Amino acid sequence: MIELQRLTKRYGEKTAVDGITATIEPGVVTGFLGPNGAGKSTTMRMVLGLDRPTSGAALVNGKPYSALRAPLAEVGALLDAKAVDGGRSARNHLLALGATVGIGKRRVDEVLASVGLTEVAHKRAGSFSLGMGQRLGIAAALLADPQVLLLDEPVNGLDIDGVQWIRALLHELAAEGRTVLLSSHLMSEMELVAEHLLVIGQGRILADTTIARFIEDASGGGRMSVLSPDADELASLLVGAGAAVTTVEPGRLEVRGAAPSVIGDLAAARGLRVHGLTALSTSLESAYLELTRDSVEYAGTTAQRGEAA
Ligand SMILES: Nc1ncnc2c1ncn2[C@@H]1O[C@H](COP(=O)(O)OP(=O)(O)OP(=O)(O)O)[C@@H](O)[C@H]1O
Structure with missing residues (x-):
């Protein structure tokens, strides 16, 4: 479970996250949505101890990240799939990561197989395509079998097989009782994968509800x-x-x-x-556009905001 308690982050004059309180429950995939600059990455970074809240707290299984005894085994994350040493092979990358928490070859090979990278396990991560890099990032997140997963744009760069694979994987992880927080700008994908939604705009919560309810309310x-x-x-x-x-x-x-x-x-x-x-029926996309209309920070001047059916 992830708990955000009046979570606030200011960078100088800019309030990136403005007093967010929410609980991201286990057992369902929660979609994390918001326009560019809404504060999603900042929130995820605070959950992962990569940024310190100005005030309030972000807790994973009841504790701040810094107080977790085995963080990798409690929370796995895919934030930036390119954040790997490109000179290492995929397998060595995971072995190095696993070594910090006592995970060995067997689990590394198991995870490589589960993300479909066995055949390229010895290739340099730097030579990977975007989709292969995403798979490696997901392997790293799953490595220590954590109960909580944070995935930022995980379908980015995946081909249709990859997209279907990740859809099934996310459903499976949630069905196993894990907490899955997923950000994506692809509304159609979100509609297929997430059951719950947390929508933020300008650092504040705009909606914290089920997808079904969100669409119903918007229409x-x-x-x-x-x-x-x-x-x-x-x-x-x-x-x-x-x-x-x-x-x-x-x-x-x-x-x-x-x-x-x-x-x-x-x-x-x-x-x-x-x-x-x-x-x-209203689509998630039109419900979302309706809700976030006033909190879009970086709107293009020619943006069309028609109401789609
Ligand atoms: N290190 C930083 N210093 C100053 N401002 C920052 C910093 N990080 C983020 N911000 C600002 O905080 C706000 C929230 O940014 P954040 O990256 O969390 O948004 P986001 O919802 O993840 O956006 P996107 O969908 O574009 O990834 C933005 O206005 C951004 O410019």
Whole structure:
């Protein structure tokens, strides 16, 4: 488990992380999202003892990183896959890392096999492609079999086989009861992998909820597409009942803020015909864009923020 307790980090005038309190629970993959500069890396670095909080605390299994007796065995991390000595072979890199915590060849070879690097284990890490480097970084994170994992953009550079492999691996690690915190800018990937979400913007928490709930909240309790030959009359009725209604085309409405039963009952009470009533789902991406709209620090001037279905 990871606990963030009023965690704050200031760099001079800049407050990178601003009093974050959250618990990242074991047994599920938690997605860590936020626009560029939101404070994700700074938060992860504080959890890993690489940066010291200005105030507050980041605890791993109840303790700050510096107080963990065998840190590698408690928390594994993939922050920057390029942070390896490129002159060493993949196997020697892991052996050197393992030597610090009494891990030997057997476990190193086991982990190399589990990330699919056995055949290139003796090649220089410096000659690895981006995807192979990511696999090696993941091997290093898993080496001492930690209960807590922090992975920053782990699918970066992986091909489709690699992406599917990491998806399955993350599900498996969570199912084994581990705490998995995962940052990614790929919303479609996050939607497939994470169950819980922690969204931050400008150093503060914007959402700490399940993905399902996050999407539901963003779509205002559900958007409905309504097909009706009596659309105009139905639209006025629905607006009168407090719903937000848009006429998409003649005979087709998009309705927010009215449950299907309410729409059906209102139509029936006036004898209006309804030919179709369909729930429209919001994607994680559009829910996320909606939530973080005001906390984007580095927006391009031509950024389009349309609402995707
Ligand atoms: N060492 C530092 N000195 C000064 N400012 C810093 C330092 N590290 C981070 N910052 C600032 O703190 C803020 C948070 O940065 P951080 O890297 O944690 O964001 P992030 O959410 O990881 O962003 P990205 O998605 O771009 O990786 C940014 O405004 C950044 O410029």
